[in-house]
Amino acid sequence: MDWERFAQQMASMARNLLAQDSVAATLERITASATELVDGCDAAGILVLHGTKVETLAPTHELVTDSHRLQERLSQGPCFDVARNSQGERVYRIADLTAEEQRWPAYAPLAHKLGVGSMMGFLLFTEDRDLGALNLYSREPGAFTATSETAGLLLASHAAVAFSSARTHAQMEQAVATRHTIGEAMGILMGAHHLTEEQAFDALRRYSQEKNVKLREVARRICEQGTL
Numbered sequence: 001m002d003w004e005r006f007a008q009q010m011a012s013m014a015r016n017l018l019a020q021d022s023v024a025a026t027l028e029r030i031t032a033s034a035t036e037l038v039d040g041c042d043a044a045g046i047l048v049l050h051g052t053k054v055e056t057l058a059p060t061h062e063l064v065t066d067s068h069r070l071q072e073r074l075s076q077g078p079c080f081d082v083a084r085n086s087q088g089e090r091v092y093r094i095a096d097l098t099a100e101e102q103r104w105p106a107y108a109p110l111a112h113k114l115g116v117g118s119m120m121g122f123l124l125f126t127e128d129r130d131l132g133a134l135n136l137y138s139r140e141p142g143a144f145t146a147t148s149e150t151a152g153l154l155l156a157s158h159a160a161v162a163f164s165s166a167r168t169h170a171q172m173e174q175a176v177a178t179r180h181t182i183g184e185a186m187g188i189l190m191g192a193h194h195l196t197e198e199q200a201f202d203a204l205r206r207y208s209q210e211k212n213v214k215l216r217e218v219a220r221r222i223c224e225q226g227t228l
Contacts, residue, residue, distance in 0.1 A: 001039070001147045009037055010154060017162040027058035030159040034136055035060055038120075038151045040143030041136045046124065047071075047079045048132045054080070063137055066114050070107060077107040079135045082121045090123040093149050096141040117141040120149060122156035124163060134159055178216040185219035188226060203228070 013033045020026040027046055034044035045064030046057040054072035056065045071077030078092050097108055097116050117140040124132040134156050138144060144152075186200040195203065207228055208215045222228060 001151065006037065006151060006154075010158065013037070013155075014158055014162070017158070023163075024058070026162055030134065030155075030162065031058040031060050033159075034134065034152070034155055037155055038136060039145070039148050040118070040138045040140070041120075041148075041152075042139050042143075043137040044135065046132055046134055047121075049080070057132075061137075063115055063139075064135065067111055067116060067135075067137065070110055070114070074104075074106045074110075076104050077111070078104070078119055079121050079133055082123055082133050091149065091153060092119070092121050093144055094119045095144065098141065115139050118143045120144050120152050122152060124156060124160045132163070178219075181216060181223060182219040185222035188222055189228075192227065 013029070016033075017026055017029055020029055031044040031046065035041050043059070043061035043063045045059035045061075045068065047068050048055040048057060052072075052075065054068050056068045059065045059068075067077070068079060071080040078094055082090065082092050095118055097112050097118060116137055118138045120136040122134045124134050134152075136144070136152055182201075182204065185204060186197060189195055189200040189203055190197065193200075193203075204215060204218055204222075207213070208218045211218075218228070
């Protein structure tokens with residue numbers, strides 16, 4: 001492994017991640033970088049676990065999606081385990097999937113039929129009940145070495161920071177947009193019904209609670225329809 005060249009590539013990737021304009025674009029750059037920077041990696045994707053439900057983000061190949069769906073259906077597998085266990089193993093490396101049938105008796109043989117030879121995974125984040133992991137796949141057994149694992153861990157560390165930053169930025173943008181929409185909706189109610197600012201907000205809040213509709217959605221409807 002040429003670590004000097006790898007460091008230069010990582011620095012370039014870090015700059016590239018900061019230049020992305022959305023969470024989706026950031027994730028796509030992360031998984032694409034995994035196939036470019038980690039020896040043996042044929043495909044990569046991010047698995048997000050919502051309770052027992054699996055979401056696949058930025059897969060570089062359908063093999064990733066198929067593997068994640070299989071693990072969700074069976075409730076077992078290495079990606080499922082590392083994403084589910086925030087207090088335990090944060091990294092896994094499986095040199096030969098065919099040798100892991102005792103650990104995942106239902107998943108391993110079916111994954112092998114999908115074309116998975118070896119795998120690696122890295123826990124990216126834990127937040128409330130949602131957990132995320134970066135998963136790397138190779139079609140060949142023995143493709144991932146200790147060096148591959150080190151490279152993957154360095155990539156995942158950068159990815160976790162970039163992912164968190166992108167999500168925070170997106171949440172802030174959404175909060176600003178929501179605040180603007182609510183303000184516009186309040187203005188419409190104040191003009192139409194001669195309400196004070198406090199009365200308009202109370203009307204929005206009561207409708208949201210009574211109809212079990214999020215406040216931002218109530219505000220959006222008023223902005224579009226001119227009334228509740």
